[in-house]
Amino acid sequence: MSTHTKSATHTAAALEAFDAEWQEWHAAHERHRAHPHGFLAVTHLHWLTAEPTRLEGAPGTWSLEADVVRVVLEPGESLLQDGTELGGSVQLGPIEERGGINLVSGDTVIEVAKRGGEYIVRPRNPANALLQDYQGTPAYTPNAAFAVAGTFVPFDEPRSTTVGAAVEGIQHVYEAPGEIRFKLAGQELTLTAFNGYAPGSLSVLFTDQTSGKTTYAANRSLSVVPAADGTVVLDFNRAVNLPCAYTDLATCPLPPAENRLPVAIEAGEKIPYERQDQK
Structure with missing residues (x-):
C-alpha cells in the first residue's frame, strides 16, 4: 500500500470515527431533551x-x-x-x-x-x-471543518455581563471568566464565554449568519472545556438549541452582542420542526 493510500485510508477512518462519535453524542442529547419531565x-x-x-x-x-x-x-x-x-x-x-x-x-x-x-x-x-409529538431535531451532517482549535484567554477579573432573554421584560446576569479566540473561514473571531454547568466547563451563546435562516434565530449554545494551557476545541457540530427554540414557556438568555458571529456556521442543530413556520 502506498503512502498516499495509507494516508487516505487513515483520513477516511478518522472521519468515520468523527461521524460515529457525533451520532452517539447527538442520540444521547436527544434522549435527555425528550425526558418525561424535561x-x-x-x-x-x-x-x-x-x-x-x-x-x-x-x-x-x-x-x-x-x-x-x-x-x-x-x-x-x-x-x-x-x-x-x-x-x-x-x-x-x-x-x-x-x-x-x-x-x-x-x-x-x-x-x-x-x-x-x-x-x-x-x-x-x-x-x-x-x-x-416530538420528532427529534434536524441537524447538519457532521463536518470536521467546523471543529476548530481555539484559545481561552481569561480576563483579569470575571466580568458581569447582562444579556436579554427570550421572554420580554427580564434580563440575565452572568459571570464571564474570559473569551475564546479562534479562526474560522479565514477570520479571526472572539466569543465571550460564561461558566458552564459542569466544573471546568464553559458555555458559549452565539448567533451566526445561518441564524434565522437554517438555524434558530435567537441563539445556539456550545459547551467547551479548556485544557490547563487554555487550548480548547470549538466543535460547532455540537452546537445545540436552547429550550426557547421549542417553546415560548422558556426564559433562555440571548447571546451578548459581541457573540454575533459574521460567518455562517453550517454545523450543529437546525431550526426545530416545531418552529419551521417561524423563520
Whole structure:
C-alpha cells in the first residue's frame, strides 16, 4: 500500500470515527431533551406575585413575599418534596438565581425557580403535546471543518455581563471568566464565554449568519472545556438549541452582542420542526 493510500485510508477512518462519535453524542442529547419531565413537558409558565393565585397545572394557591414562595394547599391537595408529603401552608425559598426546587403532584413535576430576579412556576407533565409529538431535531451532517482549535484567554477579573432573554421584560446576569479566540473561514473571531454547568466547563451563546435562516434565530449554545494551557476545541457540530427554540414557556438568555458571529456556521442543530413556520 502506498503512502498516499495509507494516508487516505487513515483520513477516511478518522472521519468515520468523527461521524460515529457525533451520532452517539447527538442520540444521547436527544434522549435527555425528550425526558418525561424535561422542558418539552412544560405546560405553563406562571410568574408569582404577592397576590395569592391558583395556577393551572398545579395544586394550591401560590404567592410570593420577601423572597419566599407560599403555597396554601386545600384539604385533599398535596405536594411531594424529595419524597416528603407537604400539606396545608407551605413555605419555599429563598431560591438562588438560576436555581430551582422540584415538587411532585401525581404525574406532574412542578418546577419552582428564579429567573432574572423573578420567581416562576412551571408544571411539567409527560402528556404534554409538545413532548408527545416530538420528532427529534434536524441537524447538519457532521463536518470536521467546523471543529476548530481555539484559545481561552481569561480576563483579569470575571466580568458581569447582562444579556436579554427570550421572554420580554427580564434580563440575565452572568459571570464571564474570559473569551475564546479562534479562526474560522479565514477570520479571526472572539466569543465571550460564561461558566458552564459542569466544573471546568464553559458555555458559549452565539448567533451566526445561518441564524434565522437554517438555524434558530435567537441563539445556539456550545459547551467547551479548556485544557490547563487554555487550548480548547470549538466543535460547532455540537452546537445545540436552547429550550426557547421549542417553546415560548422558556426564559433562555440571548447571546451578548459581541457573540454575533459574521460567518455562517453550517454545523450543529437546525431550526426545530416545531418552529419551521417561524423563520
